[in-house]
Amino acid sequence: MRLRHKPWAKEKIANYPQYVIPDPAQYRGNWDALFKNNQPIHIEVGTGKGRFVTEMARANPDINYIGIELQESVIVAALDRLIEAELPNVKLLNTNGEDLQKFFAKGDVERIYLNFSDPWPKNRHEKRRLTHESFLRIYEEILIDHGEIHFKTDNRGLFEYSLVSFSTFGLLLKFVSLDLHNSDFEGNIMTEYEEKFSSKGHPIYRCEVKY
DSSP: OOOOOOTTHHHHHHTOTTTBOSOGGGGTTOHHHHHTSOOOEEEEESOTTSHHHHHHHHHOTTSEEEEEOOOHHHHHHHHHHHHHHOOTTEEEEOSOGGGHHHHOOTTSEEEEEEESOOOOOSGGGGGGSTTSHHHHHHHHHHEEEEEEEEEEESOHHHHHHHHHHHHHHTOEEEEEESSGGGSOOOOOOOOHHHHHHHHTTOOOEEEEEEO
8 A cells, every 4th residue: 555645744743752752762771761750661663553552551551652653654643643642651753663772772671562564475575574583683682581572463474474483583472363353362452454454354363472
């Protein structure tokens, strides 16, 4: 699907530095200073329009959430959600998932969410997948010891690839569902893509892994 360009997005993002953090590197190892508490931090890499991270923050006020999204024309939708919600425990970063180590030190993050990531189905694009071993190394550098990744997708090929990638990397598989919406899993918060795909009858795959 072609992304509609929004030329005004950059200016709007700049006008709300309290929500989209303009210089996140200054908080590396010291995110408590931004949130003004020492609550655990969960991040979503590829936060899209922000429904998941916003609703998670609303449901869990004792956890701080950071949504990470590269596309300016997408993150402005997440920004609109935050402006309306006025939640103190969620922030956004307009940056690339490959740069996480610039903004988070070891132990800054307790959990990483990967929701409906681009499957990059062609073999030559394997290294772009957010569950490729190169990304798993990056996540390891910012997570607490025994930190977790929670992964959801509608793409069976990406899910199977990711399970192998997690296992090969030595991660502990805690939970697997091949049909999340017809399982006994409680507390699921849907993303925009999840609602779209599930309404078409697509099964949703989910797993939790631990370092």
